[in-house]
Amino acid sequence: MKTKHTTHKTLFHSWAMMAVAALTLFLGAAGNSWAQKAEGLALTPPMGWNSWNKFACDIDERLIRETADAMVKSGMKDAGYQYVNIDDCWQGQRDAEGNIQPDAKRFPSGMKALADYVHGQGLKLGIYSDAGDATCGGRPGSRGHEYQDALVYARWGIDYVKYDWCNTPGMSAEPAYTTMRDAIAKTGRPMVFSICEWGMSKPWEWAGKVGHLWRTTPDIYNCFDCQFNPGFSTGLGVLRILDKHADANLRNFAGPGHWNDMDMLEVGNGMSEDEDRAHLSIWAMLASPLILGNDLRSMSESTRRILTNPGVIAVSQDKLGVQALRVLVDGPLEFYAKPLDGGDWALMFLNRSNQPADVHHDWKKQVLGDDLSKRSVDFKQAVYRWSDLWSKKTGDTSGKLEARLAPHSVLMLRLTGPAKP
Ligand code: GLA
16 A cells, blocks of 8 residues: 555646646746747847947937938938937936836937838937946936836837946846846837847856947947047057957857947947048948948948948948958958858958058968958959959959058959859
């Protein structure tokens, strides 16, 4: 009897365990089915504009409307830019129910009306919040209001949420960002989720399932080769961001739907034209989102032409989504390669110095290879044609590549081939 009783007990125990396991699996699956980030968004690096770099807290609904107008009229929309993103300082106070309200002086018509306007231009609207109690600019953050805020954004018709990391002592990034991901998912409205914790918790290791892009570095500073340390934060120039990005092997973590974010662009904000071209080329090669940071309403024709260069944008938006590899460093000259969909390659020679530098590139000396995408080309076996994406010159890989690069400039090529014999 004792044995029988024990057998029954054991059997009952096993059934109970199985039932619990099945329930857990069911609940887990049900949980997962709504708690995923929206898939199919950001299959290529997002392109748009953000208010922060140029306007900081000096923003209002008129600026956002005029920027949307300018994005259409200037041809930026046709070039692929689609998000109009409001950064910090749009918030007023929460109402009696805790719903976040826009600053009534600066956004008197409200966010729903603004989203309708932007959508009417065929564009999308982005907004900004922070995982802590307050944003970096001291406005209300989303801590403790994540589900409520996400719901409010969805009702307004928001398409993109940038989520910052100021005022978060004692908090961990992964769970905090996961809460907001779940909150956004629960609304049922697809919104791009942009993680902005400056690379501090190595987000590339966990953020692929949480967001569509994650900042890898501190804020960009509007210069090519400098760093700004005002005491409380660091601003990095273009080359400093590139170095943090290219050295850390981050490319293994990026791909369609999940990108390393090198921060918003400073093109058109005062660097030289060569520097602006290099800045955009680097961001395109490294598959970083292209979020403009200049005043689209008053940009010069040369800035507009730089930002709408179709060949460079095609490299950024290539659907293979592989981040460029730094192949060679030769003093101030560096050489980057990005495999593209369909067998093409994008190549970039960068002159970091403030003196001209000469490129003498013998194609046949080295096999061009990328372990990540498992692609290689031996130029002794195959001739590729190239086109210079900035000067529009063309050539092929049968001879050497000779070029003089101006200070702080790039030579960016698209390689197509192999040529038919
Ligand atoms: C942080 C972010 C910036 C910007 C500001 C706004 O510094 O990294 O991109 O959003 O906050 O206060």
